[in-house]
Amino acid sequence: MRPEERRAPEGFGGRIAEFVSDSEPWWPDRTRARDGAPNVIVMLVDDLGFSDLGPFGSEIPTPHVDRLARDGWTFTNYRTAPMCSPARAALMTGLNPHRAGFGFVAHTDPGYPGYTCELPEDAPTLAESLRAGGYATFMVGKWHLTLESRLHDAADRSSWPLQRGFDRYFGSMDGFTSLHHPHRLVRDNSVVDRPEVPDGYFLTDELIDESLTMIDELRVNDARKPFFLYVAHTSVHGPIQAKAVDIERHRGRYEDGWNTLREARFARQLELGVIPEGATLPEPSLADAEAIPEWSTLSADDRELFARHMEVYAAAVDEVDQSLGRLTAHLEQLGELDNTIIVLASDNGGTAEGGPSGTRSYFAQFGVNAELPEGWIRDVPRDPAEIGGPRLFSQYPTGWARVSNTPFRSFKSSTYEGGVHAPLVISWPAAPERTRGLRDQFVFVSDLAPTILDLTGVPPLAERHGRPAQEPDGRSVRTVLDDPAAPGRASQYFECVGRRALVDGAWKALSPVPPAREEGAAGGRWELYHLETDPTETRDLAAEQPERVAELAERWRDEAWRNAVLPLDDDGSLHRTRPDSEAALAEPVTLVPFRPPLERFRSAQLTVLKSFRVEIDVELGASAAGVLIAHGDQGGGYLVALDGGRTRLAYNAYGDMHRAVGSALGPGPHELILRVDELDGLRWRLRLEVDGVVDAEIDAVPMLMGMAPFTGISAGYDFGGPVDWELHERHRSYRFSGGAIERICIVPGARSQHDRTVLRRIGVAVAELAD
Structure with a gap:
């Protein structure tokens, strides 16, 4: 085999190697897949x-x-x-x-x-x-x-x-x-x-x-x-x-x-x-x-x-x-x-x-875009025998x-x-x-x-x-x-949230933290490893070979320009920026009962890092029972149901269950409003009103945020992983019956001060130019 190396075209990711065989290959030569x-x-x-x-x-x-x-x-x-x-x-x-x-x-x-x-x-x-x-x-x-x-x-x-x-x-x-x-x-x-x-x-x-x-x-x-x-x-x-x-x-x-x-x-x-x-x-x-x-x-x-x-x-x-x-x-x-x-x-x-x-409470720390208060429990204590099963997100x-x-x-x-x-x-x-x-x-x-x-x-x-x-x-x-002796790839850049690296032959230059903005894309602290003799990166040679480090850092910057890597996330703000077109997903939603759940991200825009309310109009018969609304699963969520003739409010705080039972509801029309209000310390208070009167309350529980609740909002039953396992063991998804759900509307409130998301107009200029 003989390698022939050439310079990649403009915009191409670095140097590559093409390989030309001196002998007939064993693989077939085809022009159509069916042959x-x-x-x-x-x-x-x-x-x-x-x-x-x-x-x-x-x-x-x-x-x-x-x-x-x-x-x-x-x-x-x-x-x-x-x-x-x-x-x-x-x-x-x-x-x-x-x-x-x-x-x-x-x-x-x-x-x-x-x-x-x-x-x-x-x-x-x-x-x-x-x-x-x-x-x-x-x-x-x-x-x-x-x-x-x-x-x-x-x-x-x-x-x-x-x-x-x-x-x-x-x-x-x-x-x-x-x-x-x-x-x-x-x-x-x-x-x-x-x-x-x-x-x-x-x-x-x-x-x-x-x-x-x-x-x-x-x-x-x-x-x-x-x-x-x-x-x-x-x-x-x-x-x-x-x-x-x-x-x-x-x-x-x-x-x-x-x-x-x-x-x-x-x-x-x-x-x-x-x-x-x-x-x-x-x-x-x-x-x-x-x-x-x-x-x-x-x-x-x-x-x-x-x-x-x-x-x-x-x-x-x-x-x-x-x-x-x-x-x-x-x-x-x-x-x-x-x-x-x-x-x-x-x-x-x-x-x-x-x-x-x-952790037995994966969502208590995963994907959270806010600074967690002191005392936040990242691993809600639960029976270790449940790890791996349907009740734990571990x-x-x-x-x-x-x-x-x-x-x-x-x-x-x-x-x-x-x-x-x-x-x-x-x-x-x-x-x-x-x-x-x-x-x-x-x-x-x-x-x-x-x-x-x-x-x-x-x-x-x-x-x-x-x-x-x-x-x-x-x-x-x-x-x-x-051919086990044929050469492989010569080089490759890497980048993730501002962490950078370049492998070039036997050498690897690596920067484990983003550079300060004034240092430029090739700046900051770099390490150097000779992978041929040190594949596990144990001996940093940067101090011994500063010229090589500088050369590879510049090579990395060239690759970054060619591959659309820039700008770097040098201060953690890049991925808090989102298109303002997503704002429409946070407008009030009226749900249709018994349909597949509202999709996860769509649901989250209504509740995560904000206060909100759920308005429920029902017509109850004498035997009315079942879930009215459920959002989430065993990793975190909330639920309103009628059970045993009484209202039931359940809140799953990443595995820590809170429940409140309200009054018995007679036949006829009723208006239920679940008010979920933000408190200090990234906490919520939940109040369930029935016909204008507070009927059940759960006070000062940790907010669900990041990617919780993970399962979307279902109306008229509790889809998939249940919010309340006790209710699930008795009734499974607990489809509402014995009455009619006339209306369920979710109305988001103001965003929390802890929500660091930035909405910006993205893609508009490009679209106008294309027109």
């Missing part, structure tokens, strides 16, 4: 650390991943974006994350090209190219490539999966959801209307059920057409949940603690050859010791609690492996496994969102996240290797056995789409909607599959 083209499955796992799978040193049994690795290639030097949406955008388009519009997760649009959180109109997706090349295209699971304000039922769907190349879709459009009680599922372009979730339901299982159905229905109608299946697991993103039977298999596995487990994984990694000889585990001062208590100093109760968190995490990884096994077994039964390319990867490194002690402690990222430093959203160095396995059993094995070449997430297109013989679309397609940043690594 024996392989099926393609991409399985992406959310927040999975580098060491969490068997081929990368894990103690968690993953026999199906192990088989995948034996039948293919295990990449030990694969890197991805530090966050999930940017990685998914790069995977789908072959562009660098910011050029794909995703410098951040799909929640904000501050008005800059690299942060639109929408895929560019002139960037064909992998699915669009494969469909044009003759493939059936299917997706299940987490999309997270549509701005959250465009997820509601009246939204522009141009960025939804079907409009971006998929024939069929089933899953959660949002960044995560409960696996036991999904807050919202979408089939194709419509919300799934499913008032009751059956006992024993688990989302990971349904995603694979749907995958097998899509494949089978294709084969019934066309025995030869190849398919592309994108399985985007919600696991193992928080809240971390698993089935009880799977949790039980891992009971007792983690009693020795995170330090012992990390060292054991590291030893296995050296034995497997997935990290180079001479690599060392970072010392505590470099390995986030300030956020991780020493296991030996913990109380017996804390050790039991923390071990329980990891048992659930291991079960969730186990379930991902089982899902792969179900898919491969079905393909084997169909006689199609040998000619199926399977790509398994993580979207970023393991996450430290659970904090030093983990996340494992930082110590286990460090284990997940063994042997690297730091976590998701960091530009240290712990944030970006992830597992990647590619399998194609039809490939010659001589080509299989470990690959240590540098591969980036934007290389995956070009590689898949290259292997299938499908050309990327040259245009989309009449516009010339952008030149991809990624390049096929097909030659790396064929």
Whole structure:
């Protein structure tokens, strides 16, 4: 093999390497997909650390991943974006994350090209190219490539999966959801209307059920057409949940603690050859010791609690492996496994969102855009036996996240290797056995789409909607599959909330904090590591080689300009800015009873960080009972119901239940008003008035904010994960009956002084110019 390096064109993400083969490749040359083209499955796992799978040193049994690795290639030097949406955008388009519009997760649009959180109109997706090349295209699971304000039922769907190349879709459009009680599922372009979730339901299982159905229905109608299946697991993103039977298999596995487990994984990694000889585990001062208590100093109760968190995490990884096994077994039964390319990867490194002690109340700290008052409870005490089940929204402690990222430093959203160095396995059993094995070449997430297109013989679309397609940043690594000595990627920039890095050959320059505004994009404090001899970033050489640091920092700035990375979020304000078009989502809403819940983000605009009221007009019969309105789930929410003839007000404060029972209501018309008023210290007071008189009250409870309530507002029943588990055990969703709900209107009040969101006119000038 001979590498030929060339300078990337203007606007292109850095230097690249093209590879020219001196011999005939083993892969077929095709001009049409139906000429024996392989099926393609991409399985992406959310927040999975580098060491969490068997081929990368894990103690968690993953026999199906192990088989995948034996039948293919295990990449030990694969890197991805530090966050999930940017990685998914790069995977789908072959562009660098910011050029794909995703410098951040799909929640904000501050008005800059690299942060639109929408895929560019002139960037064909992998699915669009494969469909044009003759493939059936299917997706299940987490999309997270549509701005959250465009997820509601009246939204522009141009960025939804079907409009971006998929024939069929089933899953959660949002960044995560409960696996036991999904807050919202979408089939194709419509919300799934499913008032009751059956006992024993688990989302990971349904995603694979749907995958097998899509494949089978294709084969019934066309025995030869190849398919592309994108399985985007919600696991193992928080809240971390698993089935009880799977949790039980891992009971007792983690009693020795995170330090012992990390060292054991590291030893296995050296034995497997997935990290180079001479690599060392970072010392505590470099390995986030300030956020991780020493296991030996913990109380017996804390050790039991923390071990329980990891048992659930291991079960969730186990379930991902089982899902792969179900898919491969079905393909084997169909006689199609040998000619199926399977790509398994993580979207970023393991996450430290659970904090030093983990949490059983994920939403008490996740996504909060306000300074929390002193005494705020981040982990509402609850029975550890419930961790992983439907009643808890939990996340494992930082110590286990460090284990997940063994042997690297730091976590998701960091530009240290712990944030970006992830597992990647590619399998194609039809490939010659001589080509299989470990690959240590540098591969980036934007290389995956070009590689898949290259292997299938499908050309990327040259245009989309009449516009010339952008030149991809990624390049096929097909030659790396064929030749373990072939060179990989030469360089790549990284950025996440102002944290910066550039890998250039064996060198990596890294800045763990944003620069001050006056220092410029290349300014601030930089570190320097020689990854060839120090892959775990333990020896900062910046002081010894200031010239190299300056050169790489300038290179990073050049890449930032080429890739729409700027402006940096240097003061935390960038992602508090949102388009003023979202203001309309906070106008009063009149709900229709018994319909699918109002979408999560749409619902949140009515209640989060503000006072509000709910106006309910009912006509009651003698036996009237049931839920009138419910907003949220076991992670936090509120509910008004008639139960036993009396009004019932329930408030779930991230797992801490508050209830108030009011008076009996006789037959006839009644007006109920729930007033939710802000108090000092980010607290609410709830008062339920009946016919003008206060009937029930809950005083001074923590506000629900950030991404809570997570399940949207349902009228006439309590959808999905219940707000009040006691009521759910007795009545399930408790559909209102014995009367009529005449009207339910939610009226938002003034925004809290703690709401730091800034609404600005975004996109107007561009639209006017286009006209």
